Amino acid sequence: MPRHIAIIPDGNRRxxxxxxxxxxxxxxxxxxxxxxxxDICMKIGIDEVTFFGFTQDNTKRPKVQKKAFADACxxxxxxxxxxxxxxLVVGNTNSDLFPKELxxxxxxxxxxxxxIKINFLIxxxxxxxxxxxxxxxxxxxxxxxxxxxxxxxxxxxxxxxxRRRLSGMLPIQTVYxxxxxxxxxxxxxxxxxxxxxxxxxxxxxxxxxx
Amino acid sequence: MPRHIAIIPDGNRRxxxxxxxxxxxxxxxxxxxxxxxxDICMKIGIDEVTFFGFTQDNTKRPKVQKKAFADACxxxxxxxxxxxxxxLVVGNTNSDLFPKELxxxxxxxxxxxxxIKINFLIxxxxxxxxxxxxxxxxxxxxxxxxxxxxxxxxxxxxxxxxRRRLSGMLPIQTVYxxxxxxxxxxxxxxxxxxxxxxxxxxxxxxxxxx
Numbered sequence: 001m002p003r004h005i006a007i008i009p010d011g012n013r014r015x016x017x018x019x020x021x022x023x024x025x026x027x028x029x030x031x032x033x034x035x036x037x038x039d040i041c042m043k044i045g046i047d048e049v050t051f052f053g054f055t056q057d058n059t060k061r062p063k064v065q066k067k068a069f070a071d072a073c074x075x076x077x078x079x080x081x082x083x084x085x086x087x088l089v090v091g092n093t094n095s096d097l098f099p100k101e102l103x104x105x106x107x108x109x110x111x112x113x114x115x116i117k118i119n120f121l122i123x124x125x126x127x128x129x130x131x132x133x134x135x136x137x138x139x140x141x142x143x144x145x146x147x148x149x150x151x152x153x154x155x156x157x158x159x160x161x162x163r164r165r166l167s168g169m170l171p172i173q174t175v176y177x178x179x180x181x182x183x184x185x186x187x188x189x190x191x192x193x194x195x196x197x198x199x200x201x202x203x204x205x206x207x208x209x210x
Numbered sequence: 211m212p213r214h215i216a217i218i219p220d221g222n223r224r225x226x227x228x229x230x231x232x233x234x235x236x237x238x239x240x241x242x243x244x245x246x247x248x249d250i251c252m253k254i255g256i257d258e259v260t261f262f263g264f265t266q267d268n269t270k271r272p273k274v275q276k277k278a279f280a281d282a283c284x285x286x287x288x289x290x291x292x293x294x295x296x297x298l299v300v301g302n303t304n305s306d307l308f309p310k311e312l313x314x315x316x317x318x319x320x321x322x323x324x325x326i327k328i329n330f331l332i333x334x335x336x337x338x339x340x341x342x343x344x345x346x347x348x349x350x351x352x353x354x355x356x357x358x359x360x361x362x363x364x365x366x367x368x369x370x371x372x373r374r375r376l377s378g379m380l381p382i383q384t385v386y387x388x389x390x391x392x393x394x395x396x397x398x399x400x401x402x403x404x405x406x407x408x409x410x411x412x413x414x415x416x417x418x419x420x
Binding site: 055057058060061126131134143163166168171172174175176178180210 | 265267268270271336337340341343344351352353373374375376377378381382384385386387388389390391414418419420
């Protein structure tokens, strides 16, 4: 069983286009799937889950899309905050693109019984993450001082939407992650996707290069 | 067409076991496939190819295996050195595990007409790579000063042997790489694998998050 699962909820815009909607209409259909992932992970006893919210690279998109994905992220965090979790939001807060509604969660926040760690990457950037260590530390232990240092190594990364790439998600925590790709778009999430990914993980040899 | 292709030649030990050989016997069967990749990339005009030789994590393996994969790496570099290439070996040379035969190639070395950049990761470590910037630079441009700074961003990463992970290969250069997995083991390399990977790459949208 993986200790830490990462989720890349991709394909919201392609899902919307395929239904004759506008691209930005996809994002709000990605909120419920995230809560379903949360429910499954709580049920089977996963220790930590990290959601790819949005990155600084994503903020190059049109304004209407930026508002739509930021709103979906805010809503997702607020919904988790009504449940049991230890919530942590990681991202560059020195920017108007960071939603102020989520500032409180950039410090670990226990809600309910705090049984599961739930991290969200919000206005996250891999370059910002790694250079943070240089900017914020006089220690030589650069890797231990990255901006996302409170997020642990990822065992299983699941990406929806068929793309086979990391898109800048946590380069240090993903060095040995096993990557499982779901071809369906994120708003078409089904619990079977999670169970298939967990089955895949059972067949991997976790050697970390040894 | 990808500008820069990375190759993870995995599955040498599983290939050997499946034939009733000892694990370490697999590696020497991985030399010719590397030269076939080189020939294909030269023919179709790829600009840069990076081969995953071995990492510091791999050096936790038994001595007989370490000698076998180091020997295969040495031979591979020496064979490329008889052809046309700009060769660069990147890895931690402050260790007995770095083959001294390859020291000369840790500076870019043009052989023949030097038409294609061929990089080899030899005793490479992602942690070493990233912290090198901290140790060797007083500039704040940490990412620009990593040990592998002369290796460019990777467009297409092809891994043989069925595993779906990066195994610590160049975390900064792979942030947006499209990953193609070949289920066959590396010693069973066929040119069709490369052509299938190139076909896959044609279908990707290279947005870099935008």
